[in-house]
Amino acid sequence: KNEVEQSPQNLTAQEGEFITINCSYSVGISALHWLQQHPGGGIVSLFMLSSGKKKHGRLIATINIQEKHSSLHITASHPRDSAVYICAVNQGAQKLVFGQGTRLTINP
Amino acid sequence: DTAVSQTPKYLVTQMGNDKSIKCEQNLGHDTMYWYKQDSKKFLKIMFSYNNKELIINETVPNRFSPKSPDKAHLNLHINSLELGDSAVYFCASSQEGWGPYNEQFFGPGTRLTVL
Numbered sequence: 001k002n003e004v005e006q007s008p009q010n011l012t013a014q015e016g017e018f019i020t021i022n023c024s025y026s027v028g029i030s031a032l033h034w035l036q037q038h039p040g041g042g043i044v045s046l047f048m049l050s051s052g053k054k055k056h057g058r059l060i061a062t063i064n065i066q067e068k069h070s071s072l073h074i075t076a077s078h079p080r081d082s083a084v085y086i087c088a089v090n091q092g093a094q095k096l097v098f099g100q101g102t103r104l105t106i107n108p
Numbered sequence: 109d110t111a112v113s114q115t116p117k118y119l120v121t122q123m124g125n126d127k128s129i130k131c132e133q134n135l136g137h138d139t140m141y142w143y144k145q146d147s148k149k150f151l152k153i154m155f156s157y158n159n160k161e162l163i164i165n166e167t168v169p170n171r172f173s174p175k176s177p178d179k180a181h182l183n184l185h186i187n188s189l190e191l192g193d194s195a196v197y198f199c200a201s202s203q204e205g206w207g208p209y210n211e212q213f214f215g216p217g218t219r220l221t222v223l
Contacts, residue, residue: 033212037149043198043214084149095164096141096212098151 006099019074023087035086114215129184131199140182145196
């Protein structure tokens, strides 16, 4: 069992739908990251958080340290949001441990 | 200007060969990383360097040898390539190696195919 588990593994939705991707972890962490990997392969950091909630545009990330759980939400989803979303946790100062990723497809 | 660059983007080679992947960051970051992404798209850290010093070595075979000539560069040399080494290798950097709150910037990846 991975130390970081994401659900769902695959998600297909229609344009405009509200999207939620979940991440649960079983280890002590200092921070949690949400990354986006585009179909072309590039990886971009979306959020880094250690408590509460962060918002960038249509993306919202929340974390509950007690429950060891984080969610990534996308409002008013768009086909350009189609990508793999990866949750990763800081275990120690630098080591990142990754979830298996969630493949999101938004159909027009 | 590309913040974290890797060369080559694609590398196809025969089993048993030795190859290198280069990484450079122009962000002034102190810490650089190598990650491996397997065929199932699962990312795993391989190495971390802080100011040219090896910090993390995650049970990677010693055929893999990272080299950091200066803090802007972290190259990955692989000896005696095996079929299982086929993967996408990502370089990344972050500003402060010891802090837990540091965003990582990723290179575009190098797709290595061993035949």
